[in-house]
Amino acid sequence: MDLVEFVKNVTVQVVVVAWALFFLSWVVGWALKGLPIPSTRIKKTGEKILEDGVWAAFWLAVGSSVFALVSYIASAVYQPLPPPPTP
Amino acid sequence: MDILYLAYYLSILTYVLGAALRGLPIPLVSIKKLGSRLMVDGVFSAFLVFSYKGLVYSISYFSSLLGSNWDAFNAWYIAEAAALTTLFLVLKTIGFIYNKIGLGFLASGLISPLVSLLIDVLVTVTVFYLAVSVIYATAKTLIAVGLLLYSVPFRLTRPAGAVLIALPIVFTIGAPFLPSFISLFSTVTPPDQQLIQGEPALISLVDLVGNPVAYFVLNSTDLEGNLLYTYLSDSNGVVNATSIDKWIPVGPQVLDFLLPGSKYTVEANITQGSKPLNLTYRVPNVISINVNHFIYYNTDEAIVENISRVNGTLTVVFDVLYNTKVYVVYEEGSSLVISVDGGGSGGYETSFEWFGVDYKAFTADLSPGVHTLTVQVGELNISKPDVSEVSYLETTVEKGSVMPLAVSLVSLTFFRLLVLPVVYILILVSATLGLAKLLGGVEARISRVMVFGP
Numbered sequence: 001m002d003l004v005e006f007v008k009n010v011t012v013q014v015v016v017v018a019w020a021l022f023f024l025s026w027v028v029g030w031a032l033k034g035l036p037i038p039s040t041r042i043k044k045t046g047e048k049i050l051e052d053g054v055w056a057a058f059w060l061a062v063g064s065s066v067f068a069l070v071s072y073i074a075s076a077v078y079q080p081l082p083p084p085p086t087p
Numbered sequence: 088m089d090i091l092y093l094a095y096y097l098s099i100l101t102y103v104l105g106a107a108l109r110g111l112p113i114p115l116v117s118i119k120k121l122g123s124r125l126m127v128d129g130v131f132s133a134f135l136v137f138s139y140k141g142l143v144y145s146i147s148y149f150s151s152l153l154g155s156n157w158d159a160f161n162a163w164y165i166a167e168a169a170a171l172t173t174l175f176l177v178l179k180t181i182g183f184i185y186n187k188i189g190l191g192f193l194a195s196g197l198i199s200p201l202v203s204l205l206i207d208v209l210v211t212v213t214v215f216y217l218a219v220s221v222i223y224a225t226a227k228t229l230i231a232v233g234l235l236l237y238s239v240p241f242r243l244t245r246p247a248g249a250v251l252i253a254l255p256i257v258f259t260i261g262a263p264f265l266p267s268f269i270s271l272f273s274t275v276t277p278p279d280q281q282l283i284q285g286e287p288a289l290i291s292l293v294d295l296v297g298n299p300v301a302y303f304v305l306n307s308t309d310l311e312g313n314l315l316y317t318y319l320s321d322s323n324g325v326v327n328a329t330s331i332d333k334w335i336p337v338g339p340q341v342l343d344f345l346l347p348g349s350k351y352t353v354e355a356n357i358t359q360g361s362k363p364l365n366l367t368y369r370v371p372n373v374i375s376i377n378v379n380h381f382i383y384y385n386t387d388e389a390i391v392e393n394i395s396r397v398n399g400t401l402t403v404v405f406d407v408l409y410n411t412k413v414y415v416v417y418e419e420g421s422s423l424v425i426s427v428d429g430g431g432s433g434g435y436e437t438s439f440e441w442f443g444v445d446y447k448a449f450t451a452d453l454s455p456g457v458h459t460l461t462v463q464v465g466e467l468n469i470s471k472p473d474v475s476e477v478s479y480l481e482t483t484v485e486k487g488s489v490m491p492l493a494v495s496l497v498s499l500t501f502f503r504l505l506v507l508p509v510v511y512i513l514i515l516v517s518a519t520l521g522l523a524k525l526l527g528g529v530e531a532r533i534s535r536v537m538v539f540g541p
Contacts (some may be wrong), residue, residue: 004089007096011103018107025112049112052119059126063102063288067133074137 018060025053090231095136102129104240120136125240132238134251135526142230142252149260151524157223160263164216167504171209173331174500176234177480178202178493180332185483197363197490201497208505215508217310221260226255231430236524245527253522261515269507285479287363290318290326292344292351294375296394299324301378304442304474307335315340316479322378329363333478347416348442348448376401376462378469379444380421383414389453401462407453413460419445422465427451428458442472 032046059066105125107276108118135142182198185191222229233251236244292300301324307315315336318326328335337357344351351370374382374394382403384391388411392404405413417423419438434451451460483489 004093004096007093007100011096011100012104014100014107018103018110021107021110021112025110028112045114048114052114053110053112056106056122057111060103060106063099063106065516066102067099070130070134071137074134074141 015060018056022053022057022060025049025056029053088383090228090235091136091139091174094231094235094238095133096514097235097240098129098133098136100128100129101132101238101240105129110506128242128245129238135237136234139230139234142256143227145500146226146256146259149256153264155260155263157263160266163266164212167212168209171205171212171500171504174496175202175205175209175453176331178497180480181484181489181493183332184478184481188481188485192317193490197494199214201493204497204501211505211508215265215512219258219454222255223262224256226259229255237347246523248526249390249523250519252526253519257515259524261518265508265511268511269503272503273505285336285483286357286359287329287331288326288335288357288366288412289363290320290328290335290366290368291324292320292325293367293369294373294381295369295371296374297369297389298375300344300346300370300373300375300381302472304472306343306345306490307479308341308343310341313482314346314477315482315500317474319474319476319478322469322471328479332480333476334480335354335364336479336483342368344368346370346373347379347444347446348439349373349381349416374401374403376415376417376423376468377444380417380423380464380467381415382460382462383416385411389413392457399464403460405458407455407458409455411453413451413453415449415451415460415462416446417449418468418470420468421446422467424461424463425449425451426461427453429461442474444470444472 029046029048029050032049033043035042035046102125105128106123108122108125110124111118119347178198178201182194182202185194230252233248233254236248236251238248239245263494290305292303294300301320301322303320303324305316305320305326307317309315316328316333318328318333320326327333335357337359339354339356342353342355344353351368351373353368354365357364357366371383372382372386374391376382382401384405388409390406390408392406393402394404395402415423415425425434434449437448438451439446439448483503
């Protein structure tokens with residue numbers, strides 16, 4: 001089905017963008033943290049961005065594992081349907 | 088199923104979108120929250136997609152658990168629709184009879200609104216039946232489409248998807264309980280009364296040897312002598328009273344079988360039985376030559392020894408005990424050669440008219456001993472008697488007790504098959520919305536707890 005392919009492609013693109021955003025967050029976060037301005041607010045903002053970015057990267061990385069887990073739990077209830085794909 | 092694959096990839100897309108939003112280097116709480124929500128939605132909708140078979144299985148599981156039976160429901164609908172159609176026909180016929188006897192204002196003022204109410208009832212029940220049948224037949228597809236809509240990112244079609252998932256589950260399990268729901272209320276309804284206590288029937292008359300006696304007129308009165316109905320038989324000797332405007336009543340009644348120049352009376356107690364009722368009566372003192380051509384004799388004074396038909400000649404041998412008369416009745420214009428004991432005429436002829444048909448009767452005086460009556464049958468003139476039939480429905484309607492009964496019957500039907508199903512649909516719809524809310528709302532929180540911890 002073309003629609004399935006389309007959604008798959010969009011997903012792959014979004015994953016690429018998400019990784020890029022993570023690197024951007026990483027850079028921006030460290031840049032803000034390392035800024036030679038002794039303002040705690042700016043440092044905290046940088047840290048927050050960094051932290052969010054790391055969490056996002058973590059969930060992105062374990063995404064396929066999450067869906068595999070979901071499929072496992074659902075199949076424990078009843079038969080599984082499609083195998084978990086890797087985006 | 089492709090729909091399920093699509094739903095699954097949409098779930099993954101939702102999850103990835105959520106992750107991307109979370110990774111965005113913009114420290115805005117609303118964006119982060121949206122990201123988390125998308126991730127949770129993706130995980131939960133993926134869970135639902137994997138549970139597709141479980142959802143489908145849950146329908147049959149809960150159905151068997153609660154004992155909902157679609158076969159019984161189908162049978163119930165067919166029976167109710169047939170009963171409604173019969174009632175509809177009866178009312179239409181009553182209206183027709185009112186028009187016939189000059190009470191057209193009753194037909195248009197009372198019968199027509201009742202009939203249109205009945206049509207409303209029939210349409211409601213039929214629409215309900217068709218709708219739930221379609222839901223039942225397409226339950227799997229509906230659930231799959233519901234999952235697809237449920238998985239679309241940003242919760243665009245999530246409520247609709249949840250309703251689509253809940254609808255087949257609730258209706259497939261719940262709809263067959265409609266008859267039970269209706270019967271819950273049958274305790275407060277008056278006892279079921281039939282508008283016309285009649286039965287479709289086939290009534291036939293046969294002669295001494297079992298040949299059909301044709302074109303007889305059946306006149307039935309009740310025990311007080313009031314006319315119930317007058318029907319004319321067809322040329323095969325059968326009164327076909329199976330159509331609704333020609334039913335016969337059950338119970339004791341006096342049946343007069345009128346034949347040209349003769350009458351045979353039976354006191355019958357007609358009971359319900361097969362549909363249509365098959366009633367056959369034998370008239371022992373008649374020998375049928377053909378339609379409208381008969382031989383009558385007195386069973387107390389003569390015994391028929393033998394009857395033979397050879398080449399259009401009917402020969403009857405009588406053993407006469409006392410002086411008696413034997414009659415040969417035939418239509419004027421028929422050519423019959425009648426002889427007694429092989430010789431001459433031996434009798435005399437008279438003419439009479441019966442229901443617009445001219446007849447002749449040959450009367451033979453017979454003394455005790457054995458006599459032979461020979462009838463050579465030539466060209467026969469067969470005419471249909473001109474009888475104005477009076478149907479049982481007509482005599483019932485004229486009594487006037489039918490209208491209040493019809494009103495109460497239609498009202499009862501309206502309550503049973505329109506009000507109660509609508510209430511039941513509302514119950515099912517509210518249950519559907521409740522289940523949809525559960526799928527779209529509460530469990531999302533459960534899944535959030537599952538994924539992110541409390």
